[in-house]
Amino acid sequence: MDILQILSAVLLGLGAILGVVGAIGILRFPDFYTRMHASGITDTLCTGFFIGGLMLQFGMTLASVKLLLIFMFMLFTCPTATHALAKAARHGKLKPWTRADADAGLSNEGRVS
Amino acid sequence: MSGLGIWNYLIIIFLMMTGLYMVISSSNLVKKLIGLNVFQTSVFFMYISFGYITGGAGPLFNENVELYSNPLPHVLILTAIVVGVATTAVGLALAIRIKESFGTIEEDDLHKMDSSL
Amino acid sequence: MSDHMILRVVGKFLIPYIMLFGLYVQFHGDFGPGGGFQAGVIFASAFVIHTLLFGVRATQKIAPEWVLRLVASAGVLLYAGVGVASLMLGANFLDYDVLGAYPVAGQHLGIILVEAGVGLTVASVIMLMFFTFAARGEPEGESP
Amino acid sequence: MILTSAALAILVTMLLAIIRALLGPTIYDRILAVNMFGTKTVLLIAVIAGIAGRGDYLDIALVYAMINFIAIVAVMKYFEYGSLGSIGNDAPGKQEGE
Amino acid sequence: MLEQLIDIFLLAFLAIISIAIVRIRNVFTAVMLFGIYSLVSASLFMILDAADVAFTEAAVGAGISTILMLATLSLVGRDREKPLVKKKISFLPLVIVLVTGATLVYGIVDLPPFGAADNPVHTHVAPRYIFQSMSEIDVPNLVTAVLASYRGFDTLGEVVVIFTAGIGVLLLIGGRRRKEENADE
Numbered sequence: 001m002d003i004l005q006i007l008s009a010v011l012l013g014l015g016a017i018l019g020v021v022g023a024i025g026i027l028r029f030p031d032f033y034t035r036m037h038a039s040g041i042t043d044t045l046c047t048g049f050f051i052g053g054l055m056l057q058f059g060m061t062l063a064s065v066k067l068l069l070i071f072m073f074m075l076f077t078c079p080t081a082t083h084a085l086a087k088a089a090r091h092g093k094l095k096p097w098t099r100a101d102a103d104a105g106l107s108n109e110g111r112v113s
Numbered sequence: 114m115s116g117l118g119i120w121n122y123l124i125i126i127f128l129m130m131t132g133l134y135m136v137i138s139s140s141n142l143v144k145k146l147i148g149l150n151v152f153q154t155s156v157f158f159m160y161i162s163f164g165y166i167t168g169g170a171g172p173l174f175n176e177n178v179e180l181y182s183n184p185l186p187h188v189l190i191l192t193a194i195v196v197g198v199a200t201t202a203v204g205l206a207l208a209i210r211i212k213e214s215f216g217t218i219e220e221d222d223l224h225k226m227d228s229s230l
Numbered sequence: 231m232s233d234h235m236i237l238r239v240v241g242k243f244l245i246p247y248i249m250l251f252g253l254y255v256q257f258h259g260d261f262g263p264g265g266g267f268q269a270g271v272i273f274a275s276a277f278v279i280h281t282l283l284f285g286v287r288a289t290q291k292i293a294p295e296w297v298l299r300l301v302a303s304a305g306v307l308l309y310a311g312v313g314v315a316s317l318m319l320g321a322n323f324l325d326y327d328v329l330g331a332y333p334v335a336g337q338h339l340g341i342i343l344v345e346a347g348v349g350l351t352v353a354s355v356i357m358l359m360f361f362t363f364a365a366r367g368e369p370e371g372e373s374p
Numbered sequence: 375m376i377l378t379s380a381a382l383a384i385l386v387t388m389l390l391a392i393i394r395a396l397l398g399p400t401i402y403d404r405i406l407a408v409n410m411f412g413t414k415t416v417l418l419i420a421v422i423a424g425i426a427g428r429g430d431y432l433d434i435a436l437v438y439a440m441i442n443f444i445a446i447v448a449v450m451k452y453f454e455y456g457s458l459g460s461i462g463n464d465a466p467g468k469q470e471g472e
Numbered sequence: 473m474l475e476q477l478i479d480i481f482l483l484a485f486l487a488i489i490s491i492a493i494v495r496i497r498n499v500f501t502a503v504m505l506f507g508i509y510s511l512v513s514a515s516l517f518m519i520l521d522a523a524d525v526a527f528t529e530a531a532v533g534a535g536i537s538t539i540l541m542l543a544t545l546s547l548v549g550r551d552r553e554k555p556l557v558k559k560k561i562s563f564l565p566l567v568i569v570l571v572t573g574a575t576l577v578y579g580i581v582d583l584p585p586f587g588a589a590d591n592p593v594h595t596h597v598a599p600r601y602i603f604q605s606m607s608e609i610d611v612p613n614l615v616t617a618v619l620a621s622y623r624g625f626d627t628l629g630e631v632v633v634i635f636t637a638g639i640g641v642l643l644l645i646g647g648r649r650r651k652e653e654n655a656d657e
Contacts, residue, residue, distance in 0.1 A: 009376045016383030019414065023390035026410060032402050035394070039410045050380070050417045054424050057377070063429025067420065070436050073244075074416065077443040080240045081409055087234065088450050089402045118586025123577065124483040130573040131490040138565040143499050143544060147506050150537065151490055154513050157529075161520045166594065167587035171521040172614035173262065173430060174606055180589060182521040183598040184614040188623060191615065192630040194528045195267045195352065198537050199637030202359045205544040206644040209366065212548040237447065248440060255433065255527075260611045262430040263523040265619065271531040272437065275444055278539060282447050286459030306635050309628055324624040337609045341620040344627070351631050355638035356536055362646045363543035364459030378474045385481045392485060395508065396492050401501070408504055415511050418478075419526075422518055425474065434518065434527050438511070441535040445507055448539045453500075457546045458539070 008056035015049030018042045031097035032089060040082035047074045121162050128155035140220040142208040146201060153197050160186040241283045248276040256349050257342075266345040270352025277357050286364040295361065298354040305351030312343045377425050384418045405449055412442030475519055482516045503541045510534035524615045 025038025051071040055064045128151060135148025164186035172184035212218050215226055256269030281289040312324065319328040326340025327333040388411055395407035416438045423431035452458055489509045493502050510533035517526035584591040601618050611617040619627055 005376070012376055012380040015417075016380050019387040019417075020383055020390075022410070023387040026394050026407060027390050032400055032406070035403060036406055039406055043410060043413050047413060047417060050420065053376075053380070054420055057424050058429065061429060063423070063432055066429060066432040066436065070416065070420065070432065070439055073247075073436065073439045073443075074413065076240055076244065077439065078413060080236055081443060081446045084234055084237045084447070084450055085402065085405055085409070088454050089400075091233075091454060092402070094400060094402060118583075119580075120480060120483065121586055122580040122583065124487055126573055126576045126580070127487055128490055129576070130569045131494055133572065134565055134569045135494055137568065138562070139494075141499055143541065143548065144502055147493060147502055147541070150506065150533075151493070151509070154509070154533070157525070158513070158516065161517055161522050161525060162586065163591070163593050164522070165520045165587050166589050169521060169589070171426075171428070171523045172602070173428070173523070174612040174614060181602050181614065183594050184601055184618050185598055186593075187522045187525050187615050188618045188626075190522070190525050191265075191267060191528050191619065192627060194525070194532050195271075196630055196633050196637075198532045198540075199355070199359075199634045201537055202363075202540050203637050203640045203644070205363070205540055206641045209363075209544060209547050209645050218548050241447070244443075251436065251440070255437075258433075259616050260613055262613065263433055263527045263615075265524065265613075265616050268437075268524075268527045268531050271528075271536060272440070275441070275531070275535055278536075279444050279447065281459060282444070282451050285461030288461070302635055302638060306631055309631055313624075313628070324628070326621060333608070334610045337611070337621055340624075341609070341611060341616065344620045344624060345616070348627065348631055351635055355634050358638050359641050360536070360540065360543070361459075362641055363540055363547070364457075366459075366543075366645055367457050367547050368459045381474065381478060385478065388485065389481075392488060392508070395505065396488075404501060404504060408508055411508055412511060415515055418515055419518055422478070422515075431518070431523055434514075434523060434530060437527060437530050438514070438534075441530055442511075444535055445538050448542055449504060449507075452542045452546055458543045 004056050008053045011049050011053035011056065015046045015053060018046040018049065022046065032094060033086070033096045036082065036086055036089075040079070040086075043082070044075060044078045047071065047078065118162075121158075125155050125158045125162065128152075128158070142211065142218040142220065143205070145220075146204050146208070149204070150197070150201060153193075157190045157193065160190050238283050241279055245276050245280055248279070249273060252276065252353075256345065259345055260338075260341065266348030267352055269345075270349045270354075271356055273349070273353045274356035274360070278360055281360065281364055286361055286368055290361060290365070293357060293361075295358065298358045298361075302351050302354040302358065305347045305349070305354065307347075308350065309344055309347035312340055312347070316340070377421055381418065381421045381425070384414050384421065388414050388418070401453060405446065405453075408449075409442070409446050412438065412445070416442065479516065479519050482512055482519065485512050486516070500542075500545055503538060503545060506541070507534055507538040510537065524613070 019042065022039050022042030025042070026035045029035045029038055048071060051067050055067050058064050058067065132148045132150075132152030132155060135151065136145050139145055139148065164183035166180060166182050169180040169182045170178045172181050172187060208218050211223070215223055217223065252269050252273035255264035255272055256266065259265035259269065277289055277293060280292070312326070312329075316325050316328055317323055321328040326336045328336055329339045330336030391407045391411040391414065395404050395411065398404040398407060416435050419435040419438060420432060423429065423435065448458060486509065489505055489512065493505050493509065496502050496505065510529060514526045514529040514534060517529055601622060602614060605611065605614055605617045609617045609621050
C-alpha cells in the first residue's frame with residue numbers, strides 16, 4: 001500500500017465522517033435553521049474531501065480534471081443553494097426556535113408567523 | 114434465480130403496483146401523472162435488468178473487455194425516457210386546460226360537474 | 231428574484247458553462263456516454279435557469295418562439311434529410327454507408343448529422359414547452 | 375475496499391436524508407434534505423465511477439450536480455413567488471410592452 | 473458484491489419513496505419526492521451498467537419533469553383543495569392492485585436468471601451489435617451506434633413523437649389566454 005493510497009483513504013474517511021455527521025445533524029437538530037447549519041457547513045467540505053480522495057485514486061488522467069470540474073461546480077452551487085434557501089426561509093417568516101420558546105413549552109416544529 | 118434477481122423483480126413489481134394504485138385511486142390529476150411516471154420508471158428498470166450481465170461492462174467499447182451488457186434495452190429505454198417526458202408535458206397541459214375550464218383538477222369534482230363523464 | 235443577488239450572480243456565471251457542457255455531450259457522444267437527447271436537454275436547461283432567474287419575458291427575447299419553432303422543425307428535417315440523401319445516393323433510407331468516401335466515414339458523417347438533428351429538436355422542443363408553461367401565468371405585457 | 379466503505383457511508387447518509395425529507399415538518403426542511411440528497415448522489419456516482427475505474431462516468435456526476443442546482447432553484451422560486459416565469463418583486467430587466 | 477449491496481439499498485430507497493409519494497397529501501411535496509425518486513432511479517441505472525440511460529434519466533426525469541410539474545402546480549393551485557365530493561373510502565383499487573401484483577409475482581418465477589450471460593435476450597441480435605459495430609460503424613459507444621445507425625428509423629420515429637408533443641403543448645396552452653376569443657392566428 002503506497003503513500004497515495006493511504007492519503008486517499010484518509011481523505012475519503014474524513015469525507016465519510018463529515019457526511020454522516022451532517023446527516024445526523026440534519027436528522028437530530030431541533031429546528032430548520034440549526035439543521036441548515038449542520039448540512040450547509042459539512043456538505044461542501046465533504047464533497048471536497050471525497051473528490052480529493054477520488055482524484056488520488058484516478059491519478060493524473062482526464063478523469064481527475066473532470067473531478068476537479070465537478071468540485072468547482074459544487075463549490076459554487078452548494079453554498080449558493082444554502083444561502084438562497086436560508087433567505088427564502090427568512091422571507092417566509094420562519095422563526096428560529098429559541099430558548100425562550102423552549103421554556104415557554106412551545107413546539108419547535110414549523111412555526112410560521 | 115439468484116437472490117438479487119428476486120429482489121430486483123419484486124421491487125420492480127412493487128413500484129409498478131404503487132404507480133398503478135396512484136393512477137387508479139388518487140383523484141388529483143397531477144398526482145395521477147406522477148403515478149404514471151412511477152409506473153413508467155418501473156418498466157424501465159425491468160428492461161435494464163433484463164439487459165444486465167453480472168460482471169459485464171457498460172456498452173462502451175474497450176480493448177480489454179470481453180463481456181458487455183446488452184445495448185439494445187438501453188437504446189429503447191433512452192428514447193422512451195425522452196418520449197415519456199414529452200407525453201407527460203402534454204398531460205400536464207391538459208390538466209391546465211381542465212383547470213381553466215372547470216376550475217378544479219380533482220377528478221371527483223369533475224364527475225359531479227359533468228354528469229356525462 | 232432581484233433580492234436573491236448571490237443566486238443571480240452565480241447563476242448568470244454558470245449559464246455559459248452549462249451550454250459548453252451541453253455541446254461537449256453532443257459531440258462527445260460517440261466516445262462516452264451522451265448524445266443528442268441528453269445534450270438537447272442540458273442545453274435547454276441553461277435557458278431554463280435563465281428563465282428562473284430573470285423571468286420568462288427576458289428569456290423569450292433571447293430565444294424567440296418563432297426561432298424555436300423553426301429550429302425544432304429543422305432538426306426533424308435534418309434527420310429525415312439524411313435519410314433522403316442516402317436514398318438519393320442509391321442506398322436504403324438512413325443507410326449511411328454511401329454518404330462518405332468509404333463506409334465507415336459515411337457512418338461517422340451520418341451519425342454526427344443525425345445526432346445534431348436530434349439535439350436541435352429536443353433542445354428547442356423542451357425550451358418551447360417550458361416557456362409555454364412558464365408564460366401561461368404571466369401577463370402578456372399588454373393591457374389585460 | 376476503501377471505496378466500498380466510502381460508498382456505504384454515502385448510502386447511510388442518503389438514508390438519513392430521506393428520513394428527514396419524509397418527516398420534515400416544514401417545506402424548507404424537505405428542500406434542505408432534497409438538496410443534501412442530491413449532493414450525496416453526485417458523490418455516490420463519482421465513487422461508483424471510481425470502483426468501475428471508468429472516467430467516462432464522471433460526466434454523469436457533473437450533470438447530476440447541475441440538475442440538482444437547477445431543481446433546487448426552481449423549487450425555491452416556486453415556493454417563494456408562486457410562479458416559475460415571473461421576474462420577482464421588482465424588475466430590473468423591466469419588461470416593455472411588445 | 474458491492475454492486476449488489478448498492479443495488480439492494482437503492483431499490484429499498486425507491487420503495488420507501490414510492491410509499492411516501494402515495495401517502496402524502498400535499499401535491500407539491502409529492503412532486504419534490506418524485507424528484508428524489510428520479511435521482512435514485514438514475515443511480516440505479518448507473519449500477520446496472522446503463523450509463524447513457526442514467527444520463528438521460530438524470531437530465532430529463534429529475535430535471536425537466538420536476539420543473540414542468542412545478543410550473544403546472546403554479547398554474548393549477550398548490551394544495552389539495554377541499555374536494556366538493558366527500559371521498560368515500562374504496563377498497564376496489566387496492567384489491568385490483570393486489571390481484572395484479574400477485575399475478576405478476578407468480579409470473580417472475582419463470583423468468584430467466586438475473587444477470588446470466590446466456591439468457592435468451594443476449595443471444596439473438598445483441599452479439600452482432602456488440603462485436604461487429606466496431607468494424608462496421610467504428611463508434612466506441614455502442615449505444616450511440618445502435619441508436620443512430622442500426623436503429624436509426626426507430627429514432628426518427630421518436631424524434632417525430634417529441635416534435636408532435638411540442639406541437640400538442642403549443643396548441644393546448646400556447647398563444648394568448650382565452651380572454652379575447654379567436655385572437656389566435
